[in-house]
Amino acid sequence: MNRxxxxxxxxxxxxxxxxxxxxxxxxxxxxxxxxxxxxxxxxQIAHDVARIASIARTSTQAQNEASAAxxxxxxxxxxxxxxxxVDVDTSGFAAPAGTPAQVNVSISCTVRLDxxxxxxxxxxxTLTGTASRIIDTxxxxx
Numbered sequence: 294m295n296r297x298x299x300x301x302x303x304x305x306x307x308x309x310x311x312x313x314x315x316x317x318x319x320x321x322x323x324x325x326x327x328x329x330x331x332x333x334x335x336x337q338i339a340h341d342v343a344r345i346a347s348i349a350r351t352s353t354q355a356q357n358e359a360s361a362a363x364x365x366x367x368x369x370x371x372x373x374x375x376x377x378x379v380d381v382d383t384s385g386f387a388a389p390a391g392t393p394a395q396v397n398v399s400i401s402c403t404v405r406l407d408x409x410x411x412x413x414x415x416x417x418x419t420l421t422g423t424a425s426r427i428i429d430t431x432x433x434x435x
Contacts, residue, residue, distance in 0.1 A: 324406065331372055332420045335402050338366045339422030342379065343398040347426035352383035355396060363400055374402040375417060385428050394428045 345362045349355035359381045367374055378401040385394030400422045407416040 328404075328406070328418055328420075331402075331404055332422075334370045334372055335367075335400055335420045336422035336424075338363060338370070339398050339400045339424040340426075341366060342381075342400065343396055343424040343426040346381050346383070346396045346398060347428050352386040355383045355386065356381050359398060367402060372402060372404060375405060376403040376419075377401070388428075390431060390433050393430055395425050396428060397423070397425045399423045 342359045342363045346355040346359040349358055360379045363379045364377065367377065378399075380399040380401075382397035382399075385396055388394040401419060402421075403417050403419045405417050
């Protein structure tokens with residue numbers, strides 16, 4: 294049996310051996326990219342929601358509009374949160390007009406990762422974003 298006949302099929306075996314680690318590395322890169330992009334999106338949405346809350350007329354309106362806007366903006370970014378928490382600190386609305394005040398927003402979104410097919414990766418990850426916006430100093434507040 295000559296050398297060429299002994300090595301027949303060895304390239305196929307090598308490709309199978311290398312395919313598994315390459316697929317795992319590619320999955321890790323894709324997973325990290327997805328989490329990074331989702332984290333940036335949640336952070337940007339927190340800034341947008343804080344802006345929306347800061348222009349509301351009342352603290353109740355700020356709470357309601359912030360929660361609705363967060364859900365709408367996350368859906369527009371195709372982020373499917375299994376658990377969404379929107380905390381809006383509207384204590385600045387209690388300050389009298391002429392006094393500097395701000396609205397603070399914190400968004401927490403839990404996203405699924407189990408579709409990545411990477412062994413050892415948890416089933417979900419919680420992404421958070423926080424932002425503050427100044428309430429117009431000379432606007433009447435309630």
